[in-house]
Amino acid sequence: MRRAGKSAWRLLFQRARESEHYADSGTEAGREQRFWLAMLYGAMAGYLTTLTVVYVYTRLTLDESNRGWINVVLVAALLFTIGFYLLRHRIVTMRHRLTYLVTADILAALFILSISGLDGGMGSPMACLLMLPVVYLAIGYPRPAVLTCGVVIIGGAAALTLVTRDSSSVLTAMFNMIALSLGLLLAVIGATARDWERNEIRSLRERLEVLATTDELTGCLNQRAFTDALEREIDRANQQGSPLALLVIDIDHFKQINDHHGHVDGDAVLHRLGALLMQMTDVHSIAGRPGGDELAVLAPGIEAGDASALAERIRLAFRAVAEPVQSTVSIGVGALLAGEERASTLFRRADNALYLAKEQGRDRVAVAALPEGELACQA
Incomplete structure (x- = not known):
């Protein structure tokens, strides 16, 4: 007892x-x-x-x-x-x-x-x-x-x-x-x-x-917050075995917009792009500003093909608005490889696709095909 x-x-x-x-x-x-x-x-x-x-x-x-x-x-x-x-x-x-x-x-x-x-x-x-x-x-x-x-x-x-x-x-x-x-x-x-x-x-x-996580000009996540979100979503995608896509978006000839129209109009163009991304992405997608005139969208649960279609809708919607200056964007799309853990690798893949879009004449979407190294580009 x-x-x-x-x-x-x-x-x-x-x-x-x-x-x-x-x-x-x-x-x-x-x-x-x-x-x-x-x-x-x-x-x-x-x-x-x-x-x-x-x-x-x-x-x-x-x-x-x-x-x-x-x-x-x-x-x-x-x-x-x-x-x-x-x-x-x-x-x-x-x-x-x-x-x-x-x-x-x-x-x-x-x-x-x-x-x-x-x-x-x-x-x-x-x-x-x-x-x-x-x-x-x-x-x-x-x-x-x-x-x-x-x-x-x-x-x-x-x-x-x-x-x-x-x-x-x-x-x-x-x-x-x-x-x-x-x-x-x-x-x-x-x-x-x-x-x-x-x-x-x-x-x-x-x-x-x-204020600590939001870019004041675009309304999207700032660089630090977006990087944290990217690493977090990569870990989640690997654990759940779900797809993950990244869109890297760059305003074409942005330096010329600042030189010819002034930085006020240049900031207005960036603000317009940020507002468009916030409007066109769903509640699961994350829009951010990694730096400069480059913005990005992280799309959990979306395959490369659907991400490409989203990028194309963003490109057409941005080009259709002429206020305050009519401009275009080039977009690179990268998809997460199975077992890939480094955020920098996925970002580099989408960034390489963006450079391909610019080399092909800008105002277009380029998709980094799988496996890495084969790129597809669409006007």
């Missing part, structure tokens, strides 16, 4: 340890998990503090009634705290962790309400401890959670106030009830301000991420 008990405890500790797996701290999920882990440690500290205060109080008032029942509640609360500690990592990494943490705060309030009820109701000195769950809510919980817990706490406190019979404790009970209500009001106000601040910070972070 003793060995079985030790094995059960060892298994419980092992499972708790295995669940200690957090997302990258640089991500939103990772930051949220670490924040709630800190909040959970704060909750356990509050539990232990409350249990210690109640234990000392019962030792000082042994002659009062219901001390045995209060000790039972203390043992139950202590066991809950131990279980909460053992499962802390699993709770923090759960999708619905907030539900568990709110439940824990409500249980803390119910423990205190039970002890206060056994000690005489809201007139008991123990009723003052109800302020601890309220203060804990004010530290980091969102407003809906604060309101949910607050309704339970205030409802329980109101019920205890109504059953308080001792006239000498009525004023104390009313005072505790008023103080608790004011504390909860301040907690709701603080949660509202904190939620607003979090939303502002999240919105600012999203805008900064967009």
Whole structure:
């Protein structure tokens, strides 16, 4: 029996340890998990503090009634705290962790309400401890959670106030009830301000991420973000055995456009091409600006033939627009070879096809045929 008990405890500790797996701290999920882990440690500290205060109080008032029942509640609360500690990592990494943490705060309030009820109701000195769950809510919980817990706490406190019979404790009970209500009001106000601040910070972070990954002129991904996307999609294509095509697009005689019409019109042509790529590609395709007047489209799940047809549609659509300067593009299409892992190889293949299109007279699409080295060109 003793060995079985030790094995059960060892298994419980092992499972708790295995669940200690957090997302990258640089991500939103990772930051949220670490924040709630800190909040959970704060909750356990509050539990232990409350249990210690109640234990000392019962030792000082042994002659009062219901001390045995209060000790039972203390043992139950202590066991809950131990279980909460053992499962802390699993709770923090759960999708619905907030539900568990709110439940824990409500249980803390119910423990205190039970002890206060056994000690005489809201007139008991123990009723003052109800302020601890309220203060804990004010530290980091969102407003809906604060309101949910607050309704339970205030409802329980109101019920205890109504059953308080001792006239000498009525004023104390009313005072505790008023103080608790004011504390909860301040907690709701603080949660509202904190939620607003979090939303502002999240919105600012999203805008900064967009600025860090987007080319301002074309609206496509910038060089770094596009390279990361290219490497990521190559890994995915190799794992899933799915096709992947890359279109490299260059504006014909772009230097002459800048020299004859000015850089403002040149930038407008680049902007027009970027907007066209964003418009003509689907949600799975990725448009980027690897550098200079060269843009690219990464097309996951598309064979070389379909990618060539897409490139031809882009070429014709760009040539049809004369604002602010009528211009054309040359496009090179490359397809990922089976087992190919280097992004630079795929980009070089599509880039070589682009040079072929330029050598053949520009304003056309060239496809790097498979195997590498055989190129097909279409006007």
